[in-house]
Amino acid sequence: MIDKLEFFIALANEKHFGRAAEECGISQPTLSAAIRQLEDQLGVMLVQRGSRFQGLTPEGQRVLEWARRIVGDARTMREEMRAARRGLSGHIRLAAIPTALAMLSRITTPFQERHPGVTFSIVSRNSLQVLSMLENLEIDAGITYLENEPLGRVTTVPLYAERYNLITAAGSPLSDRDNVTWREIGDLRLCLLTADMQNRRIINRHLTEAGATAHPTLESNSMIVLFSHVRTGRWASIMPRNVAKSFGFPVEIRMIPIVEPEAHHLVGLVAPYREPFTPLVSALLHEARVLVQDEEL
Template structure:
């Protein structure tokens, strides 16, 4: 069995398409198919359901894929350790980030990139459930997500900062210079909110329920940028976390008021697989984060410092 054959299988499991898997491995499709057939011969069982196009894995194939993902992840981790000892950290750092934390992720990745130029950093906007899957299948090295609301399983955590919420509204319709607004007042407004598959939306809904209110979400989207665009061009308001203030503070046409009564503060943190040894790239990332005061940095970026 060659590690390359396992890498082909892992790529096929990720891409669910022979052509894309071959491209990801920088080989031709016949080469990838031949490698998987050799693996089937060696294991003595069919791995892929045979058809003109990829249809899925056999039950034995899924078991082999699960093991292949672990083996390939450990192989790549070994290369990182050896690289760190010889010439400094190199390789790839794949981080899944919930949309509400994307604006401040650079506070983490910026210093890390300067310290370790040999590492390629890939950021992906994902839901918390997608981050869980990515860690489970070794397609992510780390994630940035909520820690205390719908916490992930089989992970270790590093707290970063606490979220707070602001009502964003066109100044034409806000008609107030107040710095705060209650959740009850916000419930009476037409709103555009993140879609319900986003944990941020589920947190917002739970806050409204805690005061016996139901938000009027006339528009839903899976992109916070879309929410901001709607707010700027209409009477619809939105609710965004503290992190997004760093992107919209310079927009004079928008009113930004802190939501109070209550003031929830869910915790955002770094999560990574609870397996040993910890990947060199993750250990190094955590060491970099320890030198940061993320709460202070997020507050300053939002203009609250």
């Protein structure tokens, strides 16, 4: 039944029989047959069918909750037995908000040195996508904001507080200041993250509270894109201090603290709320806690 539950989860995630079958590495008829067999075993309809996938039935929604729990526990058991046989090994899938990508190497590097049999894949996603992927078992852990918006049932390890700076070229407006206010930067030519990013929603809120409004002339979901435009001297941006430092700004780029208020928002590691954790996730949580103890991020 575990395989059928995994197929069912894939269908719920993809919302399309063909894409779900491709994700599972099987044919569409095989997937459809497995879902029907699962329905027969449970005695309920799970999927609303027509010419195409039309969603889950109320019973299907409830079975999905059980499926995620059962499949998660099965994966944990398999990982634990593999670790007992040959030590910690396997693959960790991570998703992180764009402003946290620069610090991930401070977790993955010492982790991989301690456990050379472990590999990583890392994708950039917004905060809502990180939580959705975690719930759908598409990732093992994520890095996102721990405040502002609901997290659901997750295990968290706070890592650092995001603090904001105006990033601008020398000689541009406000570049000679030791600090600037949120109200003052509202009229600058800004390049910012896209509106679907929680970082952007945080920035918008602080500007609004200060009586200003952001009207960026360029938006991107990539911090590298923002930085490259700041370097032209034609744009300014608002970036967390830790991200700005990671770029190694040349002397002609100024990093100016934003005050009134001097805002900060907590970012941390999130993992499924499950006991026991998989050996990989347990080791990852431990690595994050060690980092917090040893370093000030």
